Every structure is written in structure tokens, then in C-alpha cells.
Amino acid sequence: MNTVALITGATKGIGREIARQLGEAGYIVLIGARDPARGEAVAKEFVADGIKAAAVQLEVTDPASIRAAAARIAAEHGKLDVLVNNAAIIPAGDGGVSEVAASALRAAFETNVIGLVEVTAALLPVLRKSTAARIVNLSSSLASFTQVGDPASRMSTVRTLGYNSSKAAVNMVTVMLANELRGTGILVNAADPGNCATDMGGWDAPRTPAEGAAVAVRLATLGPDGPTGESHAESGRLPW
Ligand code: NAP
Numbered sequence: 520m521n522t523v524a525l526i527t528g529a530t531k532g533i534g535r536e537i538a539r540q541l542g543e544a545g546y547i548v549l550i551g552a553r554d555p556a557r558g559e560a561v562a563k564e565f566v567a568d569g570i571k572a573a574a575v576q577l578e579v580t581d582p583a584s585i586r587a588a589a590a591r592i593a594a595e596h597g598k599l600d601v602l603v604n605n606a607a608i609i610p611a612g613d614g615g616v617s618e619v620a621a622s623a624l625r626a627a628f629e630t631n632v633i634g635l636v637e638v639t640a641a642l643l644p645v646l647r648k649s650t651a652a653r654i655v656n657l658s659s660s661l662a663s664f665t666q667v668g669d670p671a672s673r674m675s676t677v678r679t680l681g682y683n684s685s686k687a688a689v690n691m692v693t694v695m696l697a698n699e700l701r702g703t704g705i706l707v708n709a710a711d712p713g714n715c716a717t718d719m720g721g722w723d724a725p726r727t728p729a730e731g732a733a734v735a736v737r738l739a740t741l742g743p744d745g746p747t748g749e750s751h752a753e754s755g756r757l758p759w
Pocket of ligand 1: 527528529530531532533534552553554577578579580604605606607608630634657658659660711712713714715716717718719720721724
């Protein structure tokens with residue numbers, strides 16, 4: 520039977536690479552894109568490379584868009600085997616606690632947390648139709664209390680409260696959803712791609728988007744004995 524994966528924010532960067540790698544592994548990949556034309560362009564390129572791909576319009580802050588995407592996946596595929604919650608922003612005006620704009624905090628939580636939760640909740644009915652669904656939430660070292668709390672760590676110097684705290688909330692979503700779904704066969708984990716060269720990560724970042732994608736792909740393709748409710752990077756399990 521065909522296995523189906525949806526990747527949110529798959530128009531560029533790490534999300535696009537996650538989609539490519541899952542497609543190369545044989546999944547039908549649904550390219551989540553808020554701009555349908557850009558989603559179609561990525562799907563077309565993948566199809567030309569022999570990957571089974573289609574674009575799905577998905578703006579994670581728009582409940583109508585989320586509902587339509589969930590309905591379409593139910594109608595066209597009847598199930599969803601992998602959901603990768605990749606779409607995220609570092610909003611304009613983000614900064615340290617003493618300087619962050621309230622609008623930036625709201626924007627970060629709107630996209631990175633509320634959008635992720637609403638997308639996941641809307642797709643749970645089709646994920647439950649899979650025999651072994653996997654949910655992967657893209658997180659970050661900047662969400663780690665262990666790393667940000669270590670004055671010797673580079674993470675302690677990055678002043679983006681909206682981004683860091685919204686991704687810390689994503690970690691809690693991961694743990695709580697794993698608890699809710701324990702025993703169902705659905706595994707839920709967080710992936711830290713490391714600092715990758717993308718629009719978000721900066722083009723001088725040390726890792727390629729493909730290298731960053733690999734950990735999410737590994738968590739998306741876990742066997743039945745795989746972990747749930749954990750955070751992983753290339754090096755293995757991470758402390759929260
Ligand atoms: P990116 O290049 O900025 O790409 C972000 C993707 O999310 C784009 O496809 C973007 O769509 C989409 N997106 C943003 N807001 C959206 C919304 N409201 N609805 C739907 N899609 C939306 O970022 P990236 O570097 O690839 O990051 C991917 C993930 O990895 C993120 O969760 C990020 O937090 C995480 N991460 C990245 C790094 C890094 O160094 N790059 C490190 C740690 C964690 P558009 O193309 O329409 O803008």
C-alpha cells in the first residue's frame with residue numbers, strides 16, 4: 520500500500536529537503552505550501568525526478584486552509600502515514616526579553632505553536648487511519664533549557680525570545696501528544712536539524728538543508744520499537 524507524508528512549509532529550506540528525502544524513500548509526498556504556485560513548482564520538479572509528489576495549499580495560521588487540506592487528504596488518500604510539522608518563522612521584531620516586540624511574540628506563537636497544534640489536531644483522524652503513523656515536529660537547540668541555560672553554549676547568546684520560547688512550547692506539545700497517543704502505534708518526536716544554510720538559518724550556517732533534513736526523516740520512518748516523546752539531533756537523543 521502507498522505511504523503518504525505531508526510536510527508543512529515544504530517550499531524551501533529544510534522542509535523541501537525532508538520532502539525530497541521521503542519521496543526518494545518511496546513515500547507519496549504532499550508539499551505543504553501557503554503559496555499554491557510555489558508548492559506546484561516544487562511538486563513538478565520532484566515528479567520530474569521520479570518522486571510521487573503533489574502540492575497541498577496549507578497556511579498553518581488559517582483554519583479554513585487547514586480544514587481544506589485535511590479534507591483533501593482524507594478524500595484522496597484516506598489516511599496519512601507521516602506528518603512533519605516543519606513550517607515556522609523567526610518574526611520581525613524578535614529579540615531578547617528586554618527588547619522583543621509583543622507583536623513578534625504573538626506572531627511566533629501563532630505560526631510555530633498554534634498553527635502546528637491546529638494542523639496536527641485536524642490531521643489526527645487521517646493519521647489514526649494509518650497502521651503506524653509518525654509525527655515529527657521541527658524544534659531547535661534554541662528551545663533547549665539545557666543549552667540556552669549553559670553560559671558556555673553559543674545558544675545562550677541568541678536573543679530571539681519569540682522563536683526560542685515558541686519552539687520550547689513545541690517541545691511540550693511533542694511530549695504531551697506522545698502521552699496522549701501512547702499505545703496507539705503513533706510515535707511523536709521532535710527533530711533538531713542543527714544550524715542549516717537556509718533563509719532562516721543564515722546562508723553561512725555550517726550544515727546543508729539536506730543534512731538538517733536527515734534527522735527528521737529518520738524520526739518519520741521509525742520502526743514500531745522507536746522512541747516517542749523525545750527530541751533527537753544527528754548526534755542522538757537531546758536533553759530538553
Ligand atoms: P525557511 O527556509 O525559512 O523555511 C520555512 C518554511 O516554512 C517555508 O516553506 C515557509 O513558507 C514556511 N512557512 C512559514 N510560515 C508559514 C505559515 N504560516 N504557513 C505555512 N508555511 C509557512 O526555514 P528552515 O531553515 O528551512 O527551517 C525549517 C524548520 O527547521 C523550522 O521549523 C525551523 O524552526 C527549524 N530549524 C531550522 C534551523 C536552521 O538553522 N535553519 C535550525 C533549527 C531548527 P514560504 O516559502 O511561503 O515562506
